[in-house]
Amino acid sequence: MEQNYLTGLNEPQYQAVTTTQGPLMVLAGAGSGKTRVLTMRIAHLITQGISPFHILALTFTNKAAREMKDRIARVVGESDAKSLWMGTFHSVFARILRSEAHYIGFPSNFTIYDTQDSLNVLKKVVKELSLDTDIYKPKKVMARISAYKNNLITVRSYQQNPELIEADERANMKHMGQIYQRYVEQCFKNGAMDFDDLLLRTNEILTRFPEVLAKYQDRFRYILVDEYQDTNHSQYLIVKALASKFENICVVGDDAQSIYSFRGANIYNILNFKKDYPDAVTVSLEQNYRSTQNIVDAANDVIARNTQQFKKNVFSDNEIGEKIKVYRALSDADEAGFVASNIWELHHTKQHRFKDFAILYRTNSQTRAFEDALRKKNIPYRVYGGLSFYQRKEVKDLLAYLRLLVNPNDNEALLRIVNYPARGIGETTLNKLIVASDKENIPLSSLLSSIGFYGKQIGLNSGTVAKLGDFWSLISAFQVLLKEADVYQVAMEVAQRSGLIKFLKDDQTPEGISRVENVQELLNSMRGFIEEQQQLEDGDPSLSNFLGSIALTTDQDQNKDPNADQVSLMTIHLSKGLEFPVVHLVGLEENLFPSFMSSSTREELEEERRLFYVALTRAEKQAFFSYAISRFQWGKITDAEPSRFLSEVRSDFIELLNPARESRFVNHSGLSSSLFDDTSPSVRKFEKKPPKKTLPSSMGSLEPKSKNLKPVATARIINPSGASSENIEVGDKVRHDRFGVGEVLFLDGTDPGNIKAKVLFQNEGEKNLILKFAKLTKL
DNA sequence: CAGGTCGGTGTTTTT
DNA sequence: CACCGACCTG
Numbered sequence: 001m002e003q004n005y006l007t008g009l010n011e012p013q014y015q016a017v018t019t020t021q022g023p024l025m026v027l028a029g030a031g032s033g034k035t036r037v038l039t040m041r042i043a044h045l046i047t048q049g050i051s052p053f054h055i056l057a058l059t060f061t062n063k064a065a066r067e068m069k070d071r072i073a074r075v076v077g078e079s080d081a082k083s084l085w086m087g088t089f090h091s092v093f094a095r096i097l098r099s100e101a102h103y104i105g106f107p108s109n110f111t112i113y114d115t116q117d118s119l120n121v122l123k124k125v126v127k128e129l130s131l132d133t134d135i136y137k138p139k140k141v142m143a144r145i146s147a148y149k150n151n152l153i154t155v156r157s158y159q160q161n162p163e164l165i166e167a168d169e170r171a172n173m174k175h176m177g178q179i180y181q182r183y184v185e186q187c188f189k190n191g192a193m194d195f196d197d198l199l200l201r202t203n204e205i206l207t208r209f210p211e212v213l214a215k216y217q218d219r220f221r222y223i224l225v226d227e228y229q230d231t232n233h234s235q236y237l238i239v240k241a242l243a244s245k246f247e248n249i250c251v252v253g254d255d256a257q258s259i260y261s262f263r264g265a266n267i268y269n270i271l272n273f274k275k276d277y278p279d280a281v282t283v284s285l286e287q288n289y290r291s292t293q294n295i296v297d298a299a300n301d302v303i304a305r306n307t308q309q310f311k312k313n314v315f316s317d318n319e320i321g322e323k324i325k326v327y328r329a330l331s332d333a334d335e336a337g338f339v340a341s342n343i344w345e346l347h348h349t350k351q352h353r354f355k356d357f358a359i360l361y362r363t364n365s366q367t368r369a370f371e372d373a374l375r376k377k378n379i380p381y382r383v384y385g386g387l388s389f390y391q392r393k394e395v396k397d398l399l400a401y402l403r404l405l406v407n408p409n410d411n412e413a414l415l416r417i418v419n420y421p422a423r424g425i426g427e428t429t430l431n432k433l434i435v436a437s438d439k440e441n442i443p444l445s446s447l448l449s450s451i452g453f454y455g456k457q458i459g460l461n462s463g464t465v466a467k468l469g470d471f472w473s474l475i476s477a478f479q480v481l482l483k484e485a486d487v488y489q490v491a492m493e494v495a496q497r498s499g500l501i502k503f504l505k506d507d508q509t510p511e512g513i514s515r516v517e518n519v520q521e522l523l524n525s526m527r528g529f530i531e532e533q534q535q536l537e538d539g540d541p542s543l544s545n546f547l548g549s550i551a552l553t554t555d556q557d558q559n560k561d562p563n564a565d566q567v568s569l570m571t572i573h574l575s576k577g578l579e580f581p582v583v584h585l586v587g588l589e590e591n592l593f594p595s596f597m598s599s600s601t602r603e604e605l606e607e608e609r610r611l612f613y614v615a616l617t618r619a620e621k622q623a624f625f626s627y628a629i630s631r632f633q634w635g636k637i638t639d640a641e642p643s644r645f646l647s648e649v650r651s652d653f654i655e656l657l658n659p660a661r662e663s664r665f666v667n668h669s670g671l672s673s674s675l676f677d678d679t680s681p682s683v684r685k686f687e688k689k690p691p692k693k694t695l696p697s698s699m700g701s702l703e704p705k706s707k708n709l710k711p712v713a714t715a716r717i718i719n720p721s722g723a724s725s726e727n728i729e730v731g732d733k734v735r736h737d738r739f740g741v742g743e744v745l746f747l748d749g750t751d752p753g754n755i756k757a758k759v760l761f762q763n764e765g766e767k768n769l770i771l772k773f774a775k776l777t778k779l
Numbered sequence: 780c781a782g783g784t785c786g787g788t789g790t791t792t793t794t
Numbered sequence: 795c796a797c798c799g800a801c802c803t804g
Contacts, residue, residue: 061794259792262792364791571791573793633790635795
């Protein structure tokens with residue numbers, strides 16, 4: 001047990017931990033020991049005699065909750081820590097809804113729809129209402145509905161709100177109300193809640209049933225909310241309602257790190273906390289213990305350009321540290337090659353473990369190039385996020401069977417698997433069933449269970465009736481099995497007897513084999529789940545609980561081999577709250593970061609800038625920036641310009657690894673103290689200038705003469721092994737077309753197509769070259 | 780009805 | 795490029 005948990009806290013940290021009564025806002029700058037404060041605060045509450053039963057802590061990921069719980073357990077002991085309620089908003093309130101959903105007519109076994117499920121429902125609704133699918137694109141419709149829900153606009157309040165209706169009419173979507181209504185009806189009928197419902201329905205119950213509110217108010221006497229800057233209105237109201245009795249509410253956050261407005265996060269929740277709780281104490285944690293001074297100062301430099309924020313003075317007393325190194329790549333592949341080589345080199349020379357490195361990017365689609373490059377060098381890595389395991393088709397298919405067992409009303413699940421694997425139940429048949437189900441108001445599952453009775457009326461022939469009957473007997477058999485066997489056994493049986501496994505095994509392509517493996521892994525994870533639940537006092541190894549937990553389990557939460565020595569690849573969003581000794585922030589290009597989707601308004605740009613701030617402040621010792629001047633994207637090679645954020649970092653903090661021609665001009669132009677151009681017009685100006693003879697940059701020879709970058713790609717394909725530079729070794733004297741004579745200092749890379757050379761030229765200094773492009777001649 | 784192919788389309792971030 | 799849906803063929 002850690003007895004002296006209060007020692008070693010700085011002044012504001014101490015205050016944040018020990019101010020236990022009344023509202024408290026902790027403004028925690030990046031790397032200021034926020035997690036430690038939260039952990040110790042909870043430990044302190046328990047030590048002060050407050051029952052863990054009365055504490056609710058809402059964290060941003062379930063993993064964060066688990067880790068904090070472990071640390072708390074070390075201070076106050078296992079048993080006390082166990083009964084704490086900690087988790088994400090979604091998982092905590094999903095759990096509460098399981099016991100309270102009956103108030104609003106939902107079964108406690110309600111299904112949680114993920115985005116894909118919701119989109120499928122919406123597609124059907126739009127079709128059913130015979131609306132134009134070009135105007136009512138499912139994703140767009142979904143986004144609007146999500147926005148309504150996150151702002152607690154129910155179907156009814158929508159219909160009573162002329163402003164909203166008008167807004168949708170202006171957007172040429174006057175049927176939004178109808179769609180919304182139908183979507184909510186369908187979800188209700190299916191006994192399903194989408195992600196937003198978990199919050200909206202919680203609010204509904206707390207508002208409509210005072211006795212439920214009172215129960216949870218009395219239970220959660222001490223409430224802590226982490227990452228408060230990223231709460232949405234719905235979450236805000238839940239917290240406010242629960243806290244209104246005791247007002248022991250502690251919110252922790254950093255307005256400079258608010259990066260989730262696209263899912264309704266409202267930065268004003270934190271900016272206006274003082275208005276909600278005039279007596280609130282505010283504590284600011286400003287000392288950054290994580291990063292070097294250079295990193296902190298550079299990050300401050302950038303974030304200072306935002307207008308909407310609290311005044312803060314985040315500083316570091318750590319070493320000044322190395323400058324941020326910037327690599328200008330020719331292409332996405334070149335960028336990835338640089339990052340991989342760099343990691344390899346640092347791994348060898350500086351004794352960094354692979355897990356010390358993170359590669360952070362704006363979009364998931366950027367992963368591929370890095371995966372390729374890391375694989376080539378045999379560097380172990382793990383990609384976080386993206387398509388999660390549970391979203392894979394084959395996994396969702398098996399899960400759909402299981403969902404149907406738990407909740408027979410889940411039509412999404414039913415329709416997904418009724419004819420998968422194929423059993424001769426086609427579209428015509430299903431349409432007849434759906435029409436009948438709607439008309440007679442009989443659930444699909446009931447129609448199927450008595451298909452012998454209904455079949456004829458619906459107009460099905462006897463062959464079809466038999467097929468449907470067989471299908472339902474299969475499902476019924478599984479349901480019977482579910483009563484006596486455990487989750488794993490049931491799933492195993494389902495996988496086999498449904499024909500799913502056999503169907504998948506017939507496909508012997510690599511993809512097919514991997515699908516079988518994924519199903520196998522799902523089955524294994526169920527065994528793990530059962531064991532895990534058996535260890536818990538209040539464990540629940542039911543299928544229902546399994547399905548509920550995986551719907552809200554993110555990639556992050558799956559703690560497979562946390563000690564594995566792997567480079568982490570993830571989006572900046574997912575990196576929030578994490579830290580790494582060495583960070584590569586990649587793809588720093590206009591239209592990628594900041595995203596072209598978020599460059600039109602000041603608010604959007606400020607959020608992108610906060611995202612940049614989050615990314616940079618993940619780094620402890622060293623940060624690398626990189627960008628590519630061309631990128632393979634959407635099936636084409638696209639030109640790119642350096643991100644404006646690069647020019648927002650003062651030149652004092654950065655070092656260009658391979659200065660580009662642009663930077664020379666910028667430096668001479670005196671436009672900015674940055675090493676990068678400040679405004680896009682001048683970038684354009686430089687582009688028009690023919691770079692040729694006056695611009696001896698290391699990459700100069702590779703620059704295509706025109707804006708069309710295809711020659712680069714062609715060169716790679718035609719000459720993958722770099723024919724002319726094959727036998728070059730360290731120490732060799734070489735001649736380069738443009739730079740003249742030099743000596744090879746360093747070679748890097750095992751893959752012949754991607755070897756880099758550092759060459760010291762007599763007149764031009766050190767250059768980094770990719771051998772296959774550089775056409776060096778051995779002298 | 781099953782399964783394949785073709786072509787159009789959309790591309791940010793996630794619970 | 796990757797995904798989806800419409801359409802075509804056996």
